[in-house]
Structures are given as structure tokens and as C-alpha cells.
Amino acid sequence: MSRSRPSPARSAGELRAAAQDRLQEQRQRPLPGWLASQGRRRAVALTPAAVFSLGVLAAVAERWGYLFLVVAAGLSLAGAIVLPKVTQQLATAPDGLLDERETSQRDGAYRRAFAWVLVLLGALWVLALTDGLVDRLTGTALFQDDGTVHLALATLLAAAALPTAVLTWTWRPPLDDRDE
Numbered sequence: 001m002s003r004s005r006p007s008p009a010r011s012a013g014e015l016r017a018a019a020q021d022r023l024q025e026q027r028q029r030p031l032p033g034w035l036a037s038q039g040r041r042r043a044v045a046l047t048p049a050a051v052f053s054l055g056v057l058a059a060v061a062e063r064w065g066y067l068f069l070v071v072a073a074g075l076s077l078a079g080a081i082v083l084p085k086v087t088q089q090l091a092t093a094p095d096g097l098l099d100e101r102e103t104s105q106r107d108g109a110y111r112r113a114f115a116w117v118l119v120l121l122g123a124l125w126v127l128a129l130t131d132g133l134v135d136r137l138t139g140t141a142l143f144q145d146d147g148t149v150h151l152a153l154a155t156l157l158a159a160a161a162l163p164t165a166v167l168t169w170t171w172r173p174p175l176d177d178r179d180e
Helices: 008-028 038-045 047-060 065-086 100-138 147-170
Strands: none
Touching: 038 065, 038 147, 047 065, 047 100, 047 147, 065 147, 100 147
């Protein structure tokens, strides 16, 4: 007895459709109560700033650098899980699942996030220059041992979260029909 197998193209299409259905279902779920207010959503959106700050602390802390870096990585992971949920997966949803308002909101947030990534990289550059200058003038570097590596890793983690964080900061939940 031979069973007929679905064609690979058909099964891939079915998988894609099932994934889009799951994503649409997730997007329809209401936000948890602790994320319902705009102030709390904006507090969560500050995750990249906290990660970068912990990276700076990891860079200058002599004894606690690795601990600060581990906390920054944990916070970054938590942000990667929570931030997309705050915007109801707006950053990862395909264009076909979004209306014009949502597409415009996502694209505008990505443009602003690009500018913030440049600011973040500029801050990293200024800190590295300052470290080199202070080391040359005083003989004592600002960043201890692997501090520059810690700062670079924290900057990478913060930059990865910035697009979704900016989207979270500016995101407005859609109006229901009953709200009109």
C-alpha cells in the first residue's frame, strides 16, 4: 500500500497558511492587564536603554562586569519575548495581515529606530574614544579588562531590540467597532 504524499510546494503553502492563521489568532488576543496602559508599555519599551546602561556598567565595573552583562542579556531576552506581544506581533506580521494604518505605523517606527541605532552606535564610538583618550592622558582606562567587549555586546543586544522598542513606544491599539 502506497500512500500519496502531498507535493512539497503544497505542504509548504499549507504550513505558511497555518503559521499566518496562528499569528492572526495571537494578534487578536487582548493585552494582559499589566500592559494595558500606555505608560506601562512605554516603560517596557525602555528595555534597550536599560540593556545599554547595563553594558556601560559592565564595561566600567571591575568585579561585577560579567554579572551586569548577564543581567543585560537576560533583560534583552525578556524584551525579545515581551516587546512583540505588546504590539500584537506587528513587527513580525506579513503585510497581508496588516491594514494600511498598521503598515504605516510599523514602517514609521522602523525609520525612527534606524536613527536611534545610529545614535546608539555614536554613543559607543564616543565612549570608546573617551576611554582611549583618558587612558592616554592618565594611564588608567575607563573600561576594565574585557569592558570594551561587554559594551559592544550590550550595544548589539540593545540595537537588536530597538526597532520593536520604538514600535512599542509609538504603538496605539486598534479601535474596536464598539469604541467608535
